[in-house]
Amino acid sequence: MYKLIISLVLMIIVINTLPAFCGIVQGGVAKEGLEDRSRVIDSATNLPINRAKISMPQKNYQTYTDAQGRFQLGTKVDGQTVMSVEKAGYKPFSMTIDEKMANTAIVLGIEKSTPKDITIETSMFHLGDNNFSDGSANAREFRVKTIGPYYSKNFKVAALTPNSTSSLIIGSIIGVDTLMAKSMGQNKVTNAYSSPPEVYFNGSKIAEIKVNGDGQKIKVPNNLIKQNQLNEVIIKTGKNMMQTAYVDYDDIEFMNLSIENN
Numbered sequence: 001m002y003k004l005i006i007s008l009v010l011m012i013i014v015i016n017t018l019p020a021f022c023g024i025v026q027g028g029v030a031k032e033g034l035e036d037r038s039r040v041i042d043s044a045t046n047l048p049i050n051r052a053k054i055s056m057p058q059k060n061y062q063t064y065t066d067a068q069g070r071f072q073l074g075t076k077v078d079g080q081t082v083m084s085v086e087k088a089g090y091k092p093f094s095m096t097i098d099e100k101m102a103n104t105a106i107v108l109g110i111e112k113s114t115p116k117d118i119t120i121e122t123s124m125f126h127l128g129d130n131n132f133s134d135g136s137a138n139a140r141e142f143r144v145k146t147i148g149p150y151y152s153k154n155f156k157v158a159a160l161t162p163n164s165t166s167s168l169i170i171g172s173i174i175g176v177d178t179l180m181a182k183s184m185g186q187n188k189v190t191n192a193y194s195s196p197p198e199v200y201f202n203g204s205k206i207a208e209i210k211v212n213g214d215g216q217k218i219k220v221p222n223n224l225i226k227q228n229q230l231n232e233v234i235i236k237t238g239k240n241m242m243q244t245a246y247v248d249y250d251d252i253e254f255m256n257l258s259i260e261n262n
Helices: 179-183
Strands: 020-026 027-033 041-044 053-056 061-064 083-086 092-095 109-110 118-127 150-157 166-174 198-201 204-208 213-220 229-236 252-261
Touching: 083 118, 083 166, 083 252, 092 109, 092 166, 092 213, 092 252, 118 229, 150 252, 166 229, 204 213
Parallel strands: 020 109, 041 109
Antiparallel strands: 020 027, 053 061, 053 083, 083 092, 118 252, 150 229, 166 213, 166 252, 198 204, 198 229
16 A cells, blocks of 8 residues: 655645545645535636546446535545546546545546647556565555556647647556655565656657656657657556566556646
């Protein structure tokens, strides 16, 4: 089980009273609010969002918000798991929640997408070989069938605005067993660690992922982007650095992959 990375998502402050103080999560920033039921709102207007899909892939569960943007989780959460919010016209959003947060009112402020934003994937994917220990980060939450040691997707990028910046966003990633993740207490593996997952854009490595967390943003150099053409993103999982008899891939899961252009 891993702790939320404070540099990526500020910790939500919870007080178990009714009405309860809850975290209003907007683009990775937590604010305090007064609510008695979880809701999804537009982060710019604060208006409720109807029929937003709330899903927890590792629990095989989904529900939808009502006309007031309210929702209730109808499944048991007994550890950390990924919760995703999807709505047409909005950027994909996901965060890791635990039992305490699941039983507390949370207001999620999601952002409208722009014509330059690209949603690559909203599903959850499992990379690796299904060979992992119980001490691996979030191992008890793994439910998705593995697709192998790497993920690849082609997508078209329109013409960019001059001097714009592009970022690849990984909504949530779990299972990373690097030495850094281990030192931060994100797993309970005692005698091993893995190399970091690697991210490639059109054949060039643009990042290594060394910790688990939500809202990981990776800058994509403009010179790597093929405008008005197909582009490719590849995510490769790491390998167990203590296993030499055979290749032992680190099992990880991620969801909500997108490109933001500013």
